[in-house]
Amino acid sequence: MSDSAERPVEAEPLKGDQVDGVSKDRGAGCGKLGMNKLTGWRTAAFLLSLFLCLIVVFAFSFILPCPLRPQYLRAWNRTLPNAATYDFLAMGDANKDKVQDVFFIYKSSEGSMNHSCSGEGLPSPCLFLLAVDGTNGETLxxxxxxAELRWVECGVGGMKGKTCLVAHAKNFTALDMHTGVAVWQRLTPVNSGKLPVIIMPDLDKDGIDDIAVLSYNCTINNNTCSNAMTEMVIFSGKSGDMVGSKVDVESVLHGTRAHLQLTTASGAQYILLHTGTGLYAVGLWRLAKMAGAGLESYLKKEKSWEEKAAETGLIPLHESKSLLKVLLVKGSGDPSPSLLLLTPSTVTLFNTRTRSISWTANTSTLLSTPSFGRYNEDDVPDVVLEEDQGNRTKRVLILDGKTGRELWRASLLSWSQSPRPASVLTLNSYSVFMLWGESLTHSETSPADEERSSYLLHPRHPQVLLERSNPTQHIRSFKVVLLERGRHACYLVLSGADGEQMEEAGLAGAGAVVLTKRKIKDDVGESSVLGVGKAEGEPVPRDEEELVKEAFHRLRFSDEVK
Incomplete structure (x- = not known):
């Protein structure tokens, strides 16, 4: 009895534990059920949000579609019959499609858009400034x-530099680059304005930057310059009215032969004056002050330069009576551009920051104005020269922009007025160079009027050139450009009768003016591979030809560093 009585007593605590465990399991099960319901609601909310986002994305895809990329013709020609043209090609986005368009000027009795000189009340023949679409060559x-044309420069003055300034007849005419509408036209107050146009800040405070023109008429006799009074006139970019008065620019004994505008690292602007005794600078602030009191307040000074100024304001940079030409060297990213100084026997790189010579290289007679590109990858523009070797041959040299040492050379047949070399930068930090001439292997069979050839040089394959026969004759202007930012590298060739030589004769026998655009890579497939240097005249192996052409096809291009 005692055992039976004891068992319930022992069993009750255990039963109590079992009851508690069952209640706990039931509570946990209810908690899990709540969590499952909450997770389901979260999943549904997430899917609903995702669905709404997709609806918004698809809706805006139809409402705001992605812009279409410009459709290019790989090559196009513009032909203007019975016309003459000039050494002028300019680029700019005329129709605001983010593609560079082309500006050039020609002389004719009739234009390409049913314009005629007589219909516009102008003597015939007259000038036509034409803007064509970079994608297809159609007139914009x-x-x-x-007539007659003295000079033209686009991308200067006006609203954000979107103006073409034309010096013609006795007028200065400013044209809007987007529309061709005349912004203003004024009778020129100077005898012989010269390029480049000087870019000024907004001195008259009308909201638009102003411009200035230097005038001098240097007649060189026995290496001296006579009749060379130098004047400067400032024009309002908005109205063309004269700002202040005409400035008599003090020069040295033998007068001004050429000028350039230079901006220092601090933003101070100076005019470089190439004279009979060398190269001098004068502060733009000083000239503005001479034009009108207070105008100089909008322009900066370079203290280190002004410390070297004479009483006349002239700052001597490089004194040399044999100086022939001065070029600005841009594209290295250095805020202080260098200068390339040319004499009959040397080229010299001048550092404007230290006002000292970086290097000098000996040369023979140069056939063209030097150009620039990057042969190596040191981010310094290298110098391309064409030297006269006699017997209708020229030597093309590339000099290191940092040291002046020779990097590359080749000999080609030359002809008078052949375009000077040009280049386009790649993403690999070196340039592709384009040259003109005839190969020496054709020297015995090519008369002077033979078809010309254009050449492509890849700096990673310096032992060869790509040669393409080019039928273009009477080339007046040539330019290598990118039509879009980092895209569509091409070249432009403007050919036809010389407008300057036909000023007196009208247009008798002028023929046609032709503007041609070709994509650079399209020339690769039509080119033969020519050995140069030590390999000159030797056949190039087939596998090497394919390797070189493939290297050109793989190139990607880049905008030039300012």
Whole structure:
């Protein structure tokens, strides 16, 4: 009895434990059920949000579609019959499609858009400034102007530099680059304005930057310059009215032969004056002050330069009576551009920051103005020269922009007025160079009027050139450009009768003016591979030809460093 009585007593605590465990399991099960319901609601909310986002994305895809990329013709020609043209090609986005368009000027009795000189009240023949679409060569706008042409420069003055300034007849005419509409036209107050146009800040405070023109008429006799009074006139970029008064620019004994505008690292602007005794600078602030009191307050000074100024304000940079030409060297990223100084026997790189010579290299007679590109990858523009070797041959040299040492050379047949070399930068930090001439292997069979050849040089394959026969004759202007930012590297060739030589004869026998655009890579497949240097005249192996052409096809291009 006692055992039976004891068992329930022992069993009750255990039963109590079992009851508690069952209740706990039931509570946990209810908790899990709540969590499952909550997770389901979260999943549904996430899917609903994702669905709404997709609806918004698809809706805006139809409402705001992605812009279409420009459709290019790989090559195009513009032909203008019975016309003459000039050494002028300019680029700019005329129709605001983010593709560079082309500006050039020609002389004719009739334009390409049913314009005629007589219909515009102008003597015939007259000038036509023409803007064509970079994608297909179609006319965007055309503006008739009175002949004769003295010079034209686009991308200066006006609203954000979107103006073409034309010096023609006795006028200065400013044209809007987008529309061709005349912004202003004024009778020129100077005898012989010269390029480049000087870019000024907004001195008259009308909201638009102003411009200035230097005038001098240097007649060189026995290496001296006579009749060379130098004047400067400042024009309002908005109205063309004169800002202040005409400035008599003090020069040295033998007068001004050429000028350039230079901006220092601090933003101070100076005019470089190439004279009969060398190269001098004068502060733009000083000239503005001479034009009108207070105008100099908008321009900076370079203290280290002004410390070297004479009483006249002239700052001597490089004194040399044999100086022939001065070029600005841009593209290294250095805020202080260098200068390339040319004499009959040397080229010299001048550092404007230290006002000292970086290097000097000996040369023979140069056939063209030097150009620039990057042969190596040191981010310094290298110098491309064409030297006269006699017997209708030229030697093309590339000099290291940092040291002046020779990097590359080749000999080609030359002809008078052949375009000077040009280049386009790649993403690999070196340039592709384009040259003109005839190969020496054709020297015995090619008369002077033979078809010309264009050449492509890849710095990683310096032992060869790609040669393409080019039928273009009477080339007046040539330019290598990118039509878009980092895209579509091409070249432009403007050919036709010389407008400057036909000023007196009208257009008798002028023929046609032709503007041609070709994509650079399209020339690769049509080119033969020519050995140069030590391999000159030797056949190039087939596998090497394919390797070189493939290297050109793989190239990707880049905008030039400012």
């Amino acid at each position: 706008w055309e503006r008739p102007l009175a």
